[in-house]
Amino acid sequence: MARRPGAFLGAVYVSRRQALIGLGVALSGCGDRIVPAAPSGRDRSPTRPDERLGIARRDESFRGRGDVTEQRDERRADDERPADDELALFEARPALVALPYRPFGGLPTPVDVLGSAAERLGIRGLYVKRDDRTGGIYGGGKPRKLEFLLGEAASRGAHLVVTSGGAGSNHAVATALYAKELGMRAVVHLMHQAKTPAARVNLLAAATFGAEVRLVGSQRQADRLAMDLVRREQAYRIAAGGSSPRGDLGFVNAGFELARQVERGQLPEPDAIYIAMGTMGSAVGLAIGVRAAGLKSRVVAVRASNLNTSSERQLRAAYRATNLFLREHDPEFPVVDYEHSGLETDGKQLGGGYARETMRGREAMRVFREHTHVALERTYTAKAFAALMSRVRGHQQQTVLFWNTHNTKSIEVDPGKSSALPPGLRGYLR
Helix, strand or coil, X not given: CXXXXXXXXXXXXXXXXXXXXXXXXXXXXXXXXXXXXCCCCCCCXXXXXXXXXXXXXXXXXXXXXXXXXXXXXXXXXXXXXXXXXXXXXXXXXXXXXXXXCCCCCCCCCCEEECHHHHHHHCCCEEEEEEHHHCCCCCCCCHHHHHHHHXXXXXXXXXXXXXXXXXCCCHHXXXXXXXHHHXXXXXXXXXXXXXXXXXXXXXXXXXXXXXXXXXXXXXXXXXXXXXXXXXXXXXXXXXXXHHCCHHHHHHHHHHHHHHHHHHHCCCCCCCCEEEEEXXXXXXXXXXXXXXHHCCCCCEEEEEECCCHHHHCXXXXXXXXXXXXXXXHHHCCCCCCCCHHXXXXXXXXXXXXXXXXXXXXXXXXXXXXXXXXXXXXXXXXXHHHXXXXXXXXXXXXXXXXEEEEECCCCCCXXXXXXXHHHCXXXXXXXXX
């Protein structure tokens, strides 16, 4: 049966009633000063796509102080954890099990205690959600969304996926890698951004994983070219950053996952959760999931992208669209009103704009690394932790959770793939 044009538009912010148009590879290792919170009863072990993709996997030893051998053993033990029977979201909302989903491993991610950092900042309790450890070979927040998005693409028999982002997009890298894992080609439309070391690595990584990288001048052009591929090649379209009602399910699940960890005594219920916000999907999904799962935690979304991709109007619309999507597939899913969601934005850390380093961000990276040996990055997580540090007076008697969405898994890139990049993007490699 022939597919109708636009059949794959479920990957952007659309529903039957409403539509709206919706942007690192580890530069250092993970830490040894984090104290694991109380262990959970079950965990899902990561997949190992590197073995099937023929990718050289670098040793993930730590570059900070500490016993490197002991740290490697801890990482190996983590890789062999028994799998959870099902996602927390599916366990709590069985009606959603029918949604296409492909696990990439690493869930649920652990919660660790940041004891010395809490003492340094004067906070009663400080924890970190280790989303740097999602996925089998590439972690961070992106695999959570792609498990649902590429699951949908695979269920439709798509052979091509198309997405967009900045030149240093982590989302482009993750899409290229996991699409290849599922036997799909990826086309990524990338726009200019600030030149950073991470942008250089990510461009080479996208090419290494087989993505066809194209340079575009605007998000509007990227959207137009994506629609051409949908019509001509039945491509599956994924919105920038993977932020769409379907993609946001990854972080709705994260909210239920957190509630399950609270219930199991791995951490107290947080008063506040800090997470970086780019294309809004992570913050939207997390806020809905936290409330629907019964937690009262506030979600502080720290703006890391420019207002044209994360305005208050867009945030409200994305929130409503995702809640509506959930109720379309599970009529009993709670109506989580935006005004009572506990979702708030902090735009004070953006500085000069997307991917522009700030002094507060550098200080946040230094403090976090000093107390955990875990590296943040300048674009997203440094600004999110900087926001937390700037608001400690309001948290002195509270429990605060920092959501680390930065990939810290090392991957090898092929410098020879630079010739596959458009000439206009090769300047990032210098």
